[in-house]
Amino acid sequence: MTTAVVLFTADLRLHDHPPLRAALRAHEAVVPLFVRDEAVTAAGFAAPNRTAFLADCLRDLDAGLRRRGGRLVVRSGRVTDAVCAVAAEAGAVEVHMAADHSGYAQRREDRLRTALEAQRRALRVHDAVGTVVPPGAVAPQGSSHYAVFGAYHRRWSAERTREPLAAPRAVTVPDDVRSEEPPTRRGEAGVSPGLAPGGETEGRRRLTAWLRGPLDAYAGLHDDLAADATSRLSPYLHFGAVSATEVAHRARARGGPGAEAFVRQLCWRDFHRQLLAARPAAAHDDYRTRHDRWRSGPAAAADVEAWKDGRTGYPLVDAAMRQLAHEGWMHNRGRLVTASFLAKTLYVDWRVGARHFLELLADGDLPNNQLNWQWVAGTGTDTRPNRVLNPVLQGRRYDPRGDYVRRWVPELAGVGGPAVHEPWRPAVRDRIGDGYPPPIVALPEALARFRAARGL
Template sequence: MNVAVVLYTSDLRLHDHPPLRAALSSCDRVVPLFVRDRAVEAAPGFDAPNRRAFLADCLADLDSGLRERGGRLVVRSGDAVAEVAALVRETDADEVHMSAGVSAYAHAREERLRRALEAEGRRLYVHDAVITAVAPGAVRPAGSDHFSVFTPYFRRWTDLPLRPVTAAPRALHVPDAIGSEPLPARTAVSGVSPGLAAGGEVEARRLLANWLRSGITRYEDVHDDLAGDATSRLSPHLHFGTLSPTEAVHRARAAGGPGAEAFVRQLCWRDFHHQVLAARPGAAAEDYRTRQDHWRTGPAAEEETAAWKEGRTGYPVVDAAMRQLRHEGWMHNRGRLIAASFLAKTLYVDWRTGARHFLDLLVDGDLANNQLNWQWVAGTGTDTRPNRVLNPVRQALRYDPEGRYVHRWVPELAGLAAPRVHEPWRLEGAERARYDYPGPVVELADGRDRFRQGREGS
């Protein structure tokens, strides 16, 4: 009897899982393993309650799916390499299969694990295009190891054939008497956002089916409508791997139409950021393209940042986005752009401050997408217009023209109609006194001036 171990990381599913499929093809017994990696748990942002609660959902769902097929999920805690190596010795496994990661830590973990297994005569198989639709290194421009501009990447990415989608296994057999820790429980996590969505592959596939049936056709026209909330809501499932990005692309293309094309383009943005981070791991914490910024610090900047985090900046659309984040552990993408631009370019506070706050709350807090989207907005990343500033009032008038998004999340302004709801500081006298809402933390013109002066170094 030969045995393989499948190490689950950010790929918590049974459908379209090449490492699991390869292990089942080569071995009689397979041990699905998830390691609560101490190094990962010690990393900044890991303690985010929303992601820990969602992860608990995902692991419970994965274990349930495995048990329906005659298997189960084995959970261990400790150093990932040490735990895998110990399980290999315990089961006399011949090989280990896992999905390729893109972060510096993921690369180091793969190399450490490869060396540890080879020292004992075992093999490690690392599978590409599992966490992303296209492997990070599969598309490269001449003379560089990665694309730094999205549009040419998108053209090449679109022309690349995707691997076929693999079915979920019908059955698998796990060797007897393998010990496992209890699955983590969502109910044991405190501080979870009250509106946090459910995790797990079953929920991911339900959302995808509903999206393809009734949401995707209008996506091109309404994806920026803040109040319409017409996005797929699939980002947490793509982050945890309960949904295959490859399958999502295949099924969206099969649906066809402008909405599907726009949705696939967003999936490509996700791959784009992963290939940037794979090539430049330091971009998780350092400027991808430095602008020699003189970010504001000190008491005034700290007070404004606190107001931004609390949704009390005096700019209703910014505050609505930040309150949605706190309540749901998720934020509309247009809201993310507006809120991030306000912090980095109107308040002129270091993008890393905002990125960390997002990671503390976002259930889809993906290192590649979060950090590089923040850098794009801050002008230190891949944006070809690094000094653009999003005016929150103009953005609100364009993407929340009736004020419904603001009314939903800033109820103290519920009686104020658009367009005035987007500029409540213009109210006077008794009418202004009716609304318990703060004035702007900064005038937009002043914010724009200090951003330009700071970036120019004057």
Template sequence: MSVSIALFTADLRLHDNPVLRAAQRDADEVVPLFVRDEGVRAAGFDAPNRRAFLADCLHDLDAGLRARGGRLVVREGDAVTETCRVAHATGARDVHVAADVSGFAHRRERRLREALEADGRRLHVHDAVTCVLAPGAVTPQGKDHFAVFTPYFRRWEGERPRDVLPAPRAVSVPESAESGALPARSDVADVSPRLAPGGEDEGRERFRRWTSDGVDAYEDRHDDLPGDATSRLSPHLHFGTLSATELVARSRSRGGAGAEAFVRQLAWRDFHRQVLAARPAASYADYRTRHDSWRRDERAATAWREGRTGYPVIDAAMRQLREEGWMHNRARLLTASFLTKTLYVDWRVGARHFLDLLVDGDIANNQLNWQWTAGTGTDTRPNRVLNPLTQAKRFDPDGGYVRRYVPELAATDALRGGRVHTPWKLPAEERRALDYPEPIVDLTDGLNRFRVARGLD
């Protein structure tokens, strides 16, 4: 019996999984393998929220495989070493894996290829598994990647993605493939109390519900903070429990302005991946330097992290992050702009905190969105500053989002409606009774400081 290995990474699903289908096509039996890579921990990316969500995903994947006669093989250690051990124990000649864009993934792929080839085995890397179009699938003339989203999207939109694959009906796994125990969410400490559950079944059901009652209004409501009208599918895209290719196909089939707006967001995800693939250093260095001399203000950074800046919409967003391991997209823009431009603190400080807590903490999306907001990335208006009061009045006009996450303001009758965004305007006696800080910075002062720092004045 011939054997191949399907090495799962950020594609923890059975539906539309080219890696698993190719591994099955190559051999009589397949080893569905996931390695809990010690390199992820060593690099500081094994955050509790993602570890807990991953545990859900692996349990769900194992259940789906068992329903088809198979099982998930889980190992722990160095991904290259463990994959080679499984290949040797089962006699597998071929290993299949999804391509990825991070420097970590590229190093893992190179090491794995070298180790397998040295032992007479082969590595097959599959594009367009974790994205719709592979990085480099569309490029501008004479360049290796698009640096601006709009022309990228025009090309992206005109391409035909690969066909969506059905889930396998049966999976045959060799008995010689030994597995460790599946991790459990309950074993992970310091998890956000309202972290959403993970797994392919959960992701598919969430997408089904959202397409039935949410996507049609997405174009008009995706920035509505209290309405919470986004899909919340980003964790499932990060772990690959949902296929971006399938989401695009099903959204285009549905049609309408909301579905088109959702597809555009998936294109942004691909855009960031092709930027990072071409410029790996953008994960830690300015994509386009502005020669910033960032302030080192730990007091301000701590207030920002803790949701104690004195600006309610910023504080609500930061508390949502800690409570749920997730944050509304509009809120991500506001908090990033506030840290990098109003406080003029290095974008890497914010990006690191987001990666510590976000269940969808993806290097390409996180780092490049932070750079976009900081003005060091692909934004064609690098010096724009989002005023938190103006944004709050527009996207949380009645203060529902703030009251949801800042309970000390929700309990104050004098802060009904939109007044909750300016608690410093309360009479002195009522203000003193609040356990809520004064604004950490005057917005005008912060704007002026930023403009001077960037040489705009």
């Protein structure tokens, strides 16, 4: 009987899993393996919300495998050491895994291939598992990647993609390979109280419910903060609990303007991945520097703390930051407004905001988080790098009745209509008293400061 190891990373599902299906076709038995990577913890990426969501995903994956006669093997430590040890225990002839294009993932793959070759075992890497179109599959002539989304979207939309794979009916796992108990989120400190449950089962349930109706209204409602009319699938895509390829196929099959707008968001996700694969340093360095001399010192630090706490005095900013703290998730329009407020209105380094988001977001990953922050800060691929999102105007446009703000800022619950976005007006201030803070900065002064800093 031949055996293969299938290393699960950010692909924690059984449906549409090319490495697992390839291993099952070629071998009588497989060892589904997940390694709790000590390097991820050491680098600070094991934030409580993602650790809790990951625990749900692993528990659900183990349950799905057991329904098919198998089980998930969990180990902790260095990935290379753990995979080689499990391969030796199982007598595996090869290891299958999904491709990942981050700098760390490339180094991990290289180390693993070298170590396995020393054991006379093969590493099989499968592409297009975490994306619809893998990084590097489309590129402009003379460049390694696209830097303009519109051009990328046209090429991406014309690309033929593989058909999603069904989940296997049976999985045979050797009995003599030991495993740690899959982790649980119970007792995890610092987890947001409203964090969604993780796992493929929940992700597929949400995907099916989304496609059955709400998707149709997405084009018109995706920016409506109070409507909450987005899919909320981003954490499941981040952990690979649902397949981006399957999501795109099923949305396109549904059709309509809602599907078109939604699939465009999947393209943005792939756009950032191909960009970071080509320019790994953009995870921490400006993609296009504006030579900013960001504010620092006690005053800037106090502003950052007010921003983190949702106490800036600008209701839309505060509502979105409080949603982030409570749910480990934030509406996309809220992400744009809060990021613009920190990087441009407060003129604080985008990396400060990106780090805070990664500490809380269940869907936080380097390509989307860092490059979206750079887009808003004007150091990324935005063709209008100096645009500033006015939080008052954004509130009037995307939360015109103030329902979103009142949901997350209870101090303003008694203020009706669009007046909730300007609580400093005397008539409004008289109704809310001192429970809500005044603005930490005047918007005209902040705009003048930003323009002067950028030499505009």
